[in-house]
Amino acid sequence: xxxxxxxxxxxxxxxxxxxxxxxxxxxxxxxxxxxxxxxxxxxxxxxxxxxxxxxxxxxxxxxxxxxxxxxxxxxxxxxxxxxxxxxxxxxxxxxxxxxxxxxxxxxxxxxxxxxxxxxxxxxxxxxxxxxxxxxxxxxxxxxxxxxxxxxxxxxxxxxxxxxxxxxxxxxxxxxxxxxxxxxxxxxxxxxxxxxxxxxxxxxxxxxxxxxxxxxxxxxxxxxxxxxxxxxxxxxxxxxxxxxxxxxxxxxxxxxxxxxxxxxxxxxxxxxxxxxxxxxxxxxxxxxxxxxxxxxxxxxxxxxxxxxxxxxxxxxxxxxxxxxxxxxxxxxxxxxxxxxxxxxxxxxxxxxxxxxxxxxxxxxxxxxxxxxxxxxxxxxxxxxxxxxxxxxxxxxxxxxxxxxxxxxxxxxxxxxxxxxxxxxxxxxxxxxxxxxxxxxxxxxxxxxxxxxxxxxxxxxx
Numbered sequence: 105x106x107x108x109x110x111x112x113x114x115x116x117x118x119x120x121x122x123x124x125x126x127x128x129x130x131x132x133x134x135x136x137x138x139x140x141x142x143x144x145x146x147x148x149x150x151x152x153x154x155x156x157x158x159x160x161x162x163x164x165x166x167x168x169x170x171x172x173x174x175x176x177x178x179x180x181x182x183x184x185x186x187x188x189x190x191x192x193x194x195x196x197x198x199x200x201x202x203x204x205x206x207x208x209x210x211x212x213x214x215x216x217x218x219x220x221x222x223x224x225x226x227x228x229x230x231x232x233x234x235x236x237x238x239x240x241x242x243x244x245x246x247x248x249x250x251x252x253x254x255x256x257x258x259x260x261x262x263x264x265x266x267x268x269x270x271x272x273x274x275x276x277x278x279x280x281x282x283x284x285x286x287x288x289x290x291x292x293x294x295x296x297x298x299x300x301x302x303x304x305x306x307x308x309x310x311x312x313x314x315x316x317x318x319x320x321x322x323x324x325x326x327x328x329x330x331x332x333x334x335x336x337x338x339x340x341x342x343x344x345x346x347x348x349x350x351x352x353x354x355x356x357x358x359x360x361x362x363x364x365x366x367x368x369x370x371x372x373x374x375x376x377x378x379x380x381x382x383x384x385x386x387x388x389x390x391x392x393x394x395x396x397x398x399x400x401x402x403x404x405x406x407x408x409x410x411x412x413x414x415x416x417x418x419x420x421x422x423x424x425x426x427x428x429x430x431x432x433x434x435x436x437x438x439x440x441x442x443x444x445x446x447x448x449x450x451x452x453x454x455x456x457x458x459x460x461x462x463x464x465x466x467x468x469x470x471x472x473x474x475x476x477x478x479x480x481x482x483x484x485x486x487x488x489x490x491x492x493x494x495x496x497x498x499x500x501x502x503x504x505x506x507x508x509x510x511x512x513x514x515x516x517x518x519x520x521x522x523x524x525x526x527x528x529x530x531x532x533x534x535x536x537x538x539x540x541x542x543x544x545x546x547x548x549x550x551x552x553x554x555x556x557x558x559x560x561x562x563x564x
Contacts, residue, residue: 107144110213115220124404124434127289127373131195134217139224143172145209146216153206154218159549160186160193160258164203164218171221180229183222188261188304189254189548191230191296194223196287197545198424230299236306243267245562248332250317250503253281254544255535256338257304258551259558264307266559271332272304273315278369281340282536283544285369286361288398290405291427294368318502323531334530334558337518338551341497341536347390351447356382356455360391360399360494367402384408384490388458390444391494392416395541397427399492400436410436411486415443415463415476441465443476445483447491457485497541507531515540524554532558 116132117123123130134142146168154164163182170179183190199205199219207215245268249256252274260270278284280297305311317323317339326332344359346352363381366372370379387403389396392414403410412431414421417440421428432438439460446459462482465474498516511519511527517540518533520526526533534550536542 106147107141109145112145112214112217112220113138113142115217120430120433120435123290124401127405129293130290130430133227134220134224136228139171139176139221140174142217142221143168146172147208149208153208154203154216157202157204157206159202159545160552162186162203162222167225168216168218168221171225176225176228177233179225180233183225186552187548188258189300189544190222191226192254192283192292192300193545193548194219194221194226195292195296196283196543197222198543200425202545230296237303239306239308240265240267242269242308243563245269245334246271246330246332247558247562248273248326248330248335249338250323250335251275251281251338251340251535251537252279252301252311253283253338253340253535253547255340255537255547255551255554256281256336257301258548259336259338259532259534259555260309260551261304261307262552262555263558264304264309268559268562269310270308271310271312273317273321274311274313275316275339276369277313279311279313281338285365286395286398288364288368288402290401291398316502318506323503323507323528327530333562334532336524336551336554336558337503337526337531337533337537338535338547339500339503339537341499341539341541343498343500343516344493345495345497346493347444347495349444349446351449351455354447354449354453354455356384356449356490357447358382358490358492360389360395360492361497363399363492364395364402373402373406381406382490384488386488387411387490387492388413388444388486388488389492389494390414391496392421392423392440393494393496394423394427395496396494397423397431399494401431401434403490403492404434404436408490411439411488412436413439413442413444413458413460413486415441416473417441417465420465420473439486441476443478444491448485455489455491457487458491459483459485497536499537499540503537522553523557524550525557530561 167179167182204215344361372379372381389400448457463476469475509528524532532554535547
């Protein structure tokens with residue numbers, strides 16, 4: 105019998121005044137009973153609208169029906185037909201603006217908790233199934249994947265399932281890309297990412313870490329000397345943006361990228377870590393996206409008073425509503441409709457304050473959002489000893505500067521066609537290297553599109 109409750113089962117989580125002092129996962133996941141109850145809320149529509157919101161086209165009603173029947177492994181197998189990273193997506197995918205946005209249950213109540221059910225299924229599989237997947241028979245074709253983030257791992261996984269000999273080249277010492285260096289442990293435990301990577305290795309994917317393509321080896325060498333028949337570039341967008349204001353070079357001004365990498369990848373928050381990290385008392389995080397929330401919440405866990413400074417209002421924050429809600433619960437202050445205009449320092453060039461100006465929203469700009477405008481004479485100072493810039497990132501220029509024949513757009517992204525093919529024959533690209541910073545699931549969709557095109561090109 106269908107569960108006609110208008111509200112989804114709430115997600116269990118750590119109490120705010122406990123979790124803001126540790127880096128353990130905030131949300132605890134559904135119990136078996138919660139998952140069964142939530143799955144009963146799905147109407148199993150004949151024309152499921154939820155699927156059109158999923159960039160990797162998971163067969164959502166089918167997997168939820170298996171959950172409702174208590175067939176959790178069967179549900180996992182349905183998800184894994186189209187998704188290489190279900191445990192990751194169940195945690196960080198913005199379902200509220202994708203699959204759940206189109207759920208018909210959301211018309212008169214809350215949508216089905218699709219993401220929460222995906223996480224439950226993936227976690228159940230990881231906890232209960234130890235048998236390695238059967239490796240497909242090799243088809244004799246070699247493909248190189250640059251970058252082990254969501255787009256690269258998805259492309260690698262889809263091709264490995266078809267028998268391709270896939271090697272993933274990762275610049276850092278751990279595979280996972282933004283999932284290990286950018287997203288904090290309390291949102292996405294690194295053991296979960298490693299489990300997903302190990303699953304791809306079990307399929308036959310080779311992962312070569314500490315390999316900086318463009319320095320260690322070039323794309324030309326991969327194709328000419330190492331005989332890779334196709335290359336997928338999924339190198340992400342790791343070049344941080346800074347405001348062009350006075351004082352940007354003072355000590356205590358950080359990019360969110362560096363700050364989060366030290367914490368997430370290098371575990372700098374641990375007492376025995378060899379990686380240095382600032383331990384500020386008062387932090388201003390500039391920006392309003394998910395990265396800003398991550399930086400703010402990490403700062404709070406390091407013991408600081410934290411303010412998020414954003415030039416638009418609360419309703420315009422681009423971060424996931426859940427992340428904003430969690431940040432507010434954890435004691436982070438939001439200073440919206442404010443914009444920094446100068447960073448001030450003491451006699452030793454250490455940050456001591458930021459000067460801001462108050463803003464108001466005017467007419468919509470090209471993005472459709474109301475344009476923030478300064479209010480003359482409204483300047484004020486905030487006492488801080490650290491400023492973290494979380495204003496977005498652009499694609500790293502290394503590959504484009506060392507590879508001939510790649511067309512690049514004005515924002516530094518690699519230009520591709522609808523199949524992910526670049527202007528260079530046999531070279532494909534996707535994810536943040538093309539779009540600039542976006543979501544994990546959109547990057548996965550791009551990796552899936554490119555894998556399909558590579559298979560079609562090489563299997564002719």
